[in-house]
Amino acid sequence: MIAPTALELEEARRIRQEEVLHEYNLWDDLTRSNESLAALADAIKVVDDLKDLRYKAEEAKLITQLADMDIINHQLFKQAYKASLDVSKFLDRYEMSKLLNGPYDKEGACVTIQAGSEAIASEVWAEKILCMYARWAEKHGFMGRVVEKYPFKGGGVRLATIEFESEYMYGYLLGERGTHRMVCNSLDGSGVDEVIIFDLSCKFYALLNCFLTLWIMSSLQACSARVDVIPLFLDGPVDLHIDENDIEISSWSCEDKQPGCSSKPAVTVCHIPSSITVQSSGERSHFANKIKAMNRLKAKLLVVASEHGVSDVRRIKRGAVASEWDHETREYMFRPQKSVRDLKTGIQLLDLNSVLDGNIDAFISSHISFRQVR
Template identity: 60%
Template sequence: MESFSARNFVPFLLLRCFPRRNLRPLCSTIQASQSMEDENEKIYKELGLFSLKKKIADAISRAEMIAPLALEFEEARRIKQEAVLQDCNLWDDIEKSTESLSALGDAIKMVNDLKDLQHKAEEVKLITQLAEMDVINHQLFKQAYEDSMRVSNFLDRYEMSKFLSGPYDKEGAWIIIEAGQEGIASEIWAEKLLVMYMIWAEKHGCKGRIIEKCAPRMGGIRSATVEFESEYFYGTFTGERGTHRMVRSSLDASVIREACSADVNVMPIFLEEADDLHVDEEDLNVSSLFLPQQQNDCKTEHAVSILHIPSGISAQSSGERSFVANKIKALARLKAKLLVAALEQGVKNVDKVRGVIANEWKHEMRRYMFRPHKMVQDLKTGIQLLDLNSVLDGNIEPLIRAHISLQRGEEIDYGLNCIKNK
């Protein structure tokens, strides 16, 4: 006797559960449901494709509008710098000649970069047209989208550079995040800020490198230091210095139920060449830095702290594998702090930096409201953003723009005006 297999059992079950006269409507229903799912999937794909097309078209349009004017401006800057070099004797003033050569090199590099940008935008446009001819080719559209985002990111950096003209704005940046004194809540909050900055940087084509992280066993971070070795990151992040406070209030916002904080400091990393700032050894107090044992990610046995005795400014390093390496890193950070302090105090010589109050930058600059309304309040600029989750996901561009606008005393218009006014 033939065994009763599962293959024979399924039709048998259908006949037992549904009379033969009802099978056709059931099959029709299944087919209709499948057809509807296929149609929905098609619609979702088309919507996704439409969104990609829109973003690609916006990037191409922006490049076609801005790049020619930017190229014209940079070509004029290059010609001007060449004329300056022709009119002077390079050996008469070595310092001035070095500055002129550096400016010429920057102008030539920017001209070449803008020409490459125009070629890339044309390639994106061509790829998009080829994808359209092939009806739908998701791989081609994906390539075009990725290239268009690179074009857009370059334009973002170029436009930003027109407003970052401070002495160290062009440099990279160290960002140091320290949890407040509210225990585990502040340590978790500090980690959220770290993730926020890492996501923003990655979206703008720079992957931050965490060189130090002190993480308690309960979660979060006690402190962390991140390096961003890309141009203009110091000028971009300077406005983030200060205390970032997370607040949860009562439903009517009359009583603060919970609050914790984290402090953010920013220092320049000199990208092209280390600054030759001389600091007398006699003015430095170098010591081993002992950190709490629960901060299990820190290399406590090699940590170094350097104090500049005349100013009271100090810097630390614990992320390297030897005492000597940490000392070099700590000294580089100390010099960066001294240069920034001298600039802020209006003195030319760091030996004249006096009376610096420790951690004077630690003032509340931003509030992140989790309840009753999810919003972000920037106390320096007065700007308010109603989408808290979006900000924590790295979308801090409006806050950065507002700070740069405030520092430069002008309204930033991301578009042609920033180039026309130059």
């Protein structure tokens, strides 16, 4: 018996979803109806993608046959090569999507990068981590948007938030959560200029750069950036009720905490029982920032509750989140050997510059596989 193809399996799934919708009145249970409609839309999209994939594979096969007959030109070769790349990328995504079966894996992602407190170089390192994720999204055609950025006048950022509004981003990027540490074991200062960038437009800043470089050399081993990842719900607001007495909302201006920044009405929301705190400053109004901060808080609470196996967010223990935030995720070695080591899975890559340029798929895939085994 011949095993069914992926397209046949997905077609069967689409038919089952259509039958489910026909079995009951959509207005009887709106929650169930929305879930069924979303599942049907997902099944239809996968079927369409697989049909497109089959077309590209057949196209590449035809061009290969023409090449054997010596009736092909350079343009057709390029077309076949592009089609084969498209097929390979889709197969990788399709395989990963089948492994991403967590409760929020299909959602978008809100990624926050915060510079460590060890040294000035941490701010520049945090910006490099931000750029790494932006480049990764750009290479894959994902929609990534930097919504908050607190620059440091010596270079880099104190804190930045980037939102990925594509499906499965949370599942892909969940493994990035934790501390990303930059390690430089060189004592002669070599490699420092690779990390620290200052404005050398005048002699004063050039002199300041020399002093700061000497001072920072002693603390480069502790340079770090902390990354947090929460779901960005794509289909609407988070469905979670929080008692008003359990939250504390405060407002402040970005200019108060970061001189030179535009005076945006930022909002911080703290969940008192768990001490989980989030903020939003990327929107233009206080109301919009409050709504976004509340959505981020709800998303964070849902994730923590799921990970700790509690049904009521009020039962989340204080300090439960801090341990995850502080866990070391990855080491980036600048000296003596340029390499990157993932501490959760043991994966090590020997091309540091490539990783910082956004080529982190090996780490993402290994994290997804690691979660399945665990």
